[in-house]
Amino acid sequence: MLQHISRRTLAQMFAVAGIRYMVGPAHADDAPTEADISREAILYDPAAPTAGNPKGDLTIVVFFDYNCPFCKKAEPELERLVKTDGKIRLVYKDWPILTPDSIKGAQWALAAKYQNRYDAAHLAMMGIPGPKIPAERMREAIAKSGVDMDRLDADFQAHGDDITKLLRRNLAQADSLGLMGTPAYIVGQYRVTQALNYEGFKRVAADARARAAQK
Structure with a gap:
């Protein structure tokens, strides 16, 4: 797991990258709200790219950085689970916390979403x-x-x-969850803060479903 850098350093990185996205809000009314960090927002932000089964019985949220080697190692394992399981809805949270170039990558991937090519850009950089x-x-x-x-x-x-607003929400959500580095996953009610292999993802998914069934 790669560690989250400090807010001050992150703000400096954003400035170097020429991005209008800062840790602090540009205006008072831009500050993250309770709605931005609610469970509903984390799971169902309409601007966040998704994959898998949109009507799946289990949602997995992945916080990642395009410069995180552990994210890249776990990516095909998670994709395999989503494909073989068939009932998982996957939510991507671009969380560029490692380098200024990570920010550029996240911007480009999210811009590609407007031509329905987020997946292509995402996989290209993860590769x-x-x-x-x-x-x-x-x-x-x-x-x-x-x-x-x-x-x-x-x-x-x-x-x-x-x-910019989506990246700011992702940052606020990661902070609200206490995440300290990439990769990080929300699997049902579970928070996983390390890269897993296919069997590991499969076990966590099964545990999350079992826990949900007990409610």
Whole structure:
């Protein structure tokens, strides 16, 4: 698990990356609200990308960073579970906390969502081995995945404020859950703060379903 950096350092990173997203709100009315960090918001934020079965009986939320090698190692294991299980709804929480280039990657992935290519951009960046991947290499990988880069740039310009607000909500939600690093998962009622293999994800999913059935 890679550790969460301090808020001050994170704010400095955002400034270096040229992003309008800061840890603190740009305006008083931009501060995260109780609604932003509610369980409903964590599970069902309409702006958050999703995969798997939209009507699944179990939701898994993954907080990740494109420069986290442990996230990349666990990614295919989680994807395998979602595919073989067939009843899991997967929610992606872009949480760029490691480097300024992580922020760029998250921005581009979320901009690709407007052309229905978030999955392509996400998998392309997750497929780059190692930590501290430069933004230029991320962008090259996204382009090779078939994403229309001219449209991506136009969508980012048009929807940059919405992307900023989503990243801010993701940060607030991670803080409200006490998450300290990537990867982190919410599996039903369980919080998992380490990378798992397929069998590990399978066991946690089974435990989450069993616990839900007891209520």
